[in-house]
Amino acid sequence: MRILFIGDVMGEPGQDMFVETVPVLKRSLHPQLTIANGENATRGRGINETVYKKLLKAGADVITMGNHTWDNREIQDFISSTKKLIRPANFSAGQVPGMGHTIVNVNGVKVGVLNIQGRVFMNPSDDPFAVAEGLISKLEKEVNVIFVDFHGEATSEKEAFAWNFDGRVSAVIGTHTHVQTNDARILPGGTAFLSDVGFTGPYDGILGMRRNSVISRFKNQMPTRFEVETDGQQALGAIMIDVDDRTGRAKKIKNIRVDPDHPYME
Template sequence: MKLLFIGDIVGRAGRKALSENLDRLVDRHLVDLVVANGENAAAGYGLTASVLAELFAAGVDVVTSGNHIWDKREINPILEREDRLLRPANYPPGLPGRGSGVFETAAGIKVGVVNLEGRVFMKNLDCPFRSADALIAELRRATPLILVDFHAEATSEKQAMGFYLDSRVSAVIGTHTHVQTADERILAGGTGYLTDVGMTGSQDAIIGNQKEPALERFLTQQPVRLEAAKKDPQLCGVLLTLNETTGRCEGIERLQEGL
């Protein structure tokens, strides 16, 4: 089967790149399931109900997220009622939403998706490695096909997660840093790995934000508000070819699609 994972969608430019590229990519690569990280899709910070609906209407089947999922107050009831929206599983118990799920393709193929957040240079959350152990053991009862979105800052932590989960999941794909890395590979145990899938948003920007305010923040060290940029939209993603019987990754290809 073919699974397309799309990197962090940032603001209107990201949604534009998604809507104008996704159908073509699905048709060209015969994609069975589309997963996208949407935590920055609403003006660069968080998600709203209308933006989430827009992502689903564009053809996304499952939306993952990260630390910015909490940026909009209205997200809590959405997380409770929308099974196709995931937030990192290793936040403290009792918070709304879920961090994993099993989703079916149009052909009835079951695919598990896990959303985790790193701790290095980020919040001191529950251990993502131990959280992964419990979630993956449960998902493997339903399917050998499992994708992990590891939303983390440090390359070392992402690589560690890839090796830790090798042979137990189909792919570990990193998000959060918004810059696509060139280290896609299939690990010894059959797990596809990419440190960061990149960003779907403006390329005439600093990780999706307008350049001038970002530069001002660096130069003055003052709390300047950042705004999502709009020019030169591009979609970044990764195409995974997965064995439906074994769950192993048999192909991994980075994608970059402009308008």
């Protein structure tokens, strides 16, 4: 099985880049499952139903979230009625709407998709290791393939999580920092790992935001409103993973960058 995972879709520019590029990637790479992180998809914070459906129509099979899950209140109206949109499983258990995982049937193969958020330099949440242990223990009885989107700031936390569950999940791919890392590997137990897949959106912004506002904040520490950069060039960060359907072990992992400095050649 081939899984394509697209990094954090950022605002309207990210939506446009997703709609334009993902169909090209799918025609070229032929993934059986396409997952995207959509926690920044609507105006840079959260997601609404219109954008959610737009990403599905453009090729996403499952959409994961992160620390900006609740920044757009409209998500509360539909997240509990769909199995294709999941939020971090270690948000306060039983206190918030939606689910932290889903199971997708891909050509007769059941795939578990799990969303987890880190605690280091992030908003408070339940223990990601303990919550994941409970969910993975249950998923192992139902599926052979388990994909984890670990939404976190600290590389060490993401690595620790991947090593802790090596051999029990097919992949642990990091999101949140919007900068694609160069540490893609398959751990000894067969778990594919990447600290961060990067993001999809404004290539000429700073992590997708307007440069002047971000630079001003660093220079003077004054409160500044961050807005998505809408001018300039666009980028897409992704990862491709090949997994053995029977064992759930990853066989191949490959970084994908599409931007003016890394044009995609079909």
